[in-house]
Amino acid sequence: MNKTIRALIPKRKAHEPGYALSLLISVLLALLVGAAIMAVSGYSPVEGYGALIKGAVGTNRAIGNTLARAVTLMVTGLAMAVAAQAGIFNVGGEGQLYLGGMASALVGAALSGWSPWIAIPLCLLAAMAAGGLYALLPAWLKVRLKVNEVITTIMLNSAAIYFCAYLANGPLRTTDKGIAAGTAAVDKAFLFSRLIPLSNLTQSALLAAGIALIVWYLMKRSVPGYEMKLTGQNERFARYMGIKTGRLALIAMVISGALCGLVGMFEVFGLHKRFIPSLSNEFYFDGMLVAMIMRYDPIGIVLMSVFFAALRIGGLSMELNVGISSELILIVQSVIIFFMAAERGVVEMFRAKRARQEAV
């Protein structure tokens, strides 16, 4: 899987001016593609994007919802970035998120009546442990046996989601009335309260800000982070330098899984009050897109999460008010990736062409 590792090395830094320009052009072009699709399907792009902007930042509640989604995307995106820095492609965050949510919900319900000061840290630990351990499995397979982690993590996603659905529908199903499927409710005293009334933005945002700071420090300023980067860029070289590359990759993956587990807990403790089988709506894949577009740069991920969140939340109200299916946003987002992925090749092609012309 040398190719994965090679591919994961950002060829250009995310905060280079050239990169920022390419990104801006890509985003604008992708939005144009979105506008063209709207026009072809018989909607007014002005009206569509108008509704999108209004839905994303029009009211306090909308801003709260956008920020709440940004928190989710940011933490999942950072999770992807940490693993990628060490050369592992964690596509399994969705499963880790589900297990983290499930573990924290179970602990939160079991510790009912305890002091929140003891119970909440235990819930956090449970979420991180569940997500981290579940990420350890594919990481171990990759490091020890060289099993392709892209496939295993994708498979483990589906396995975890079905497993949690089984638990929430079967042995761990709540006895509360009016709940179709879900585990027992978490003690009210443990739940995160809302920062903006009626919106989904909860205290988890504060935790997430702390997480972002720690991840940034880990990736950009710490020794292990630098060693991870060396491992990701050139595993063999890093090994010759005396870095325990296998162990670093495992650690990076466990951190990545733990972060995803926390996102699961944020969903449970912020919104649903219990584990429900539809805990996440492919949040991790959105976060992954953000991380890939920003080439695993932590600061870039934080900024891009807000933009992607605005698109997603605005997309919902675009669907509600104008009737354009919100999946259009998925298309726009993937088109941004296509453009950004092609950017290097296109730039190189132009350069080669110019060089050839100059040579003649």
Add this chain to the structure above:
Amino acid sequence: MDGVFTLALLQNTLRTATPIVLAALGVALTEHVGVMNIGMDGMMLTGAFFAVVGSYFLSSWVGGLAVAILTGVLLGLLFALFVVKFKSDEFIIGVALNIFAGGLTVFLLRQMFGVKGAFSNPGIVPLPKITIPLLEKVPILGPLVSGNTLLVYVSWAMVLCCWLLIYKTPLGFWLRAAGEHPESLRSAGISPERMKTLASVLCGVFAGLAGAHLSLGYLTMFTENMTAARGFIAVACVIFGFANPPRVFLAALLFGFIDALGLRLQSVGVNSNLTAMAPYVITVAMMALVVVRAGRRKHKGKAELS
């Protein structure tokens, strides 16, 4: 367990294995040119959607199949444009392709048919079932081999065709060379880029066929995300089978069997979520097993050499 191991189990095995077989053959072709197509799942999903579109609007299964194949060709070209021409990373393009496919199919489902979730309509013409006149009457073998939908037979034929193409023709030699020694191939006067593009397009055709079998073969409908990670299982099958078509075929049959077994177990009361888990868990276990075995073989080989 009497109710589980029946003829219907084997029939279902063939039916559920077919899309995986077709998809895996496509992935195997790209694997030989040195490109791993993670985007197969999205290609299949798009193929499944456009098969329904073609079948519904042209009121014929031939139309459905043709539109699905055309979609596959276009997606294959798109994939090649980025991966071969722009030299983008194949994993990122694959992931983007999957997300793009998920968005596009749901968006079009809403816009074209005005439904969310699933589209089924008597106007969708399914693929024909083919009965083989004499064989049909043979017990066990008859109901198994006869009476399947068209693409089941096509998939069997394609296993042979792909094997011949890859290992017995000059074109196959060039394809493999494009993956293993692109520079040698170039010095022989053949462009490795062209070979990679060809493999991507053929992969797209297989994705279209696989998708068409999903939406016109055993169900006559399109459902959001109906591939359910089958494209990834196909990639796993290619890894198990070392991209060798007959071996890949066997791996895909195994997954078809696990899938079908899950359905049977459900009917005798095993929790559906648990049976749905099985193929994914087994894929992971198998991937580890194959690598361990391959490693052992290598060790053995070394021991014999020394």
